[in-house]
Amino acid sequence: MENTAAVTTDPAPSNAVDDEAELIELHPNYKTALRVRATLTAIPFVIGALVLEGALQGESPLPFGVIVGVIVFIALIFIVRLPARRYAARGYQISADRLRVVRGILWRSDTVVPFGRVQHIDVDQGPLDRFFDIATLTLHTAGNHNASVHLPGLGHELATEMREEIRAHIKRESM
């Protein structure tokens, strides 16, 4: 807002994360992974709709194909539109001593975790993540709120690099 002049797209060297600066985008594969996941979730519903349509054929007042059409339309929104928006809504910034994670389409959440308060760090990969070579970085803090902050959709190599970098800041690990 007022300090748009100070916008830097490269926040790494500075200590503070800049609220106004551009966020670093997640790995492009993350969008694809989200789509694949949505597709896998949608398949049972489409099959269900087909079965329902077949069973009701001739008895239903609706013309043939309406149920399947609606379900496929909703599925397409979830497969095509939502992952793109979710991907666009997510991002992060990392500086010398803190990580900022932004997420949420409607309910925005913008969390900053200082490395000095990280209890332990996870790098998780599901089967799908492994296929796309991405990973989720999770920082655990001792606070009740935001006890674990997830940052999904990082390239696996980047995630491990970030983990090492953050770990270097933790003087006594896991305490």
Place this chain on the structure above:
Amino acid sequence: MSEAAPSSNEAQRTAPQSVLVGALAGMKNAIFPAVAATFGTGLSGWGIYIGLGIGLLIVVVGGLSTYISWRRLTYTIGAADIRVESGVLSRAARSVPYERIQDVSLEQKLIPRLLGLVAVKFETGAGGGEDLSLTYLTEDAGEELRQLVRERRDAADEAIPSVSEGDPAAATRTPEPDGEPIFAMGPGRLFTFGLFEFSLAVFAVLAGLAQYADGFVEIGDAIDMAGGWFSDRGEEVAALSMSVQVLSALAGLLAVFVVGSATGMIRVFTREWGFLLERTARGFRRRRGLFTKTDVVMPIHRVQALTIGTRLIRYRFGWHSLKFVSLAQDAGSSNHVVAPFARMDEIRTVVETAGFHLPDDNAEWHRASEAYRTDSMIIDSLFFVIAAAVAGTILAFTAPDWALPIALILIGLAVFSAGTALYSWQFKRHSLDDTQIMARAGIMSPSSQIATRTKLHSAEVAQGPIARWRGYATLNLGLAGGEFSIPGIPLKRAREVRRKVLETIAATDFSELENA
């Protein structure tokens, strides 16, 4: 590993008297089924024997299983951890390293107290009540174990693993020296406290009992009879002079007041009897309780934040309560109340002893945004507005006579909740100074939260769709053992507070917090 104390490194059992406590508890459990069986089988002849038999069976089985679990439960005080193994058929072993034990507290309920036993609880800060406890040890063994764990933990904390091993001084450990008392409540204070703890819970219990006992003593019939008696003598009652009716109503109110006060009084006296808060070398030590005595030590560096609260009426008389939010908090329980009923200057003493300070007069207070005020007024009243519209429409068709009054009542409620939201906005404020962040809320009885900036763990600016549209946000701060959030502040301010708080947090590493 060499032995630090005679009680080390070998599996031990809890005190044998624990079996007795378990058996007594079993007896308590047996009473109800026995009574039920007696009545259930009818009182004719055999019922009483069946009831007794069932009761006896439960007592024997309960006592036996208590005995077996006692036999099968052992604890080991190792060099690096405490281990408890338990379970009759399936075995469970839990190990808690000393450096993870936040604190050890001792608790004595009535029966264990008569037998000289204590429950030793190890607080680890793990969520969901997954803490370790040993029920029961003898009083001496409990106190000794507490001292031992503290020494071991300090050794672990200081990363000198060999410090207490084979140290003869460790065996002759002295009990905790008495600290400097900083807050105590005598019987006079408890009496005043009891007056404010007025509670009608006992009536709810009585009503429940009456319903429950309905079948046995037919209270319902008795009430019907009484009702009949009154309706028969309706004219007589009406004929009684006005003043008598007023007097009897007053007497009824007085009875309610006396019973309610007595309930509060009894509760306060049993819970808070002999309340003493001391400042010891290790932190705060709180002792209280008449039948169930508790003795809790809260290390000073583990105090994360403070909550100062009050209630509607006692606030008018200047009474407040003070609670610690601590890493070793048992979520939800009033475990860390350090001053349940105190004057502000007494609270100030405790607060300052804990290394915090109350906001001074020139503290810079910030309010929630005005957009937030308007939105919460609308949202709070929306429910009643919708209810009024729905009920009004439906009633207009079904019972037109009722439509207007009902709708008016609901509209009134809507206006009331909007007014409440407006009024409470006046009291929602926060302030940030060099070391602390403070938030205050509450209409008729303000409560404040004070947290140290360095002891926060993360900061989140959260916005829902409405908040984004209207330009305000909720600031959620990560606090160990509690919640700290400031709703409805302008986005710019939220980010500014977050930036400042993060500056402080990032300057200290977590491991340095202990000594801070």
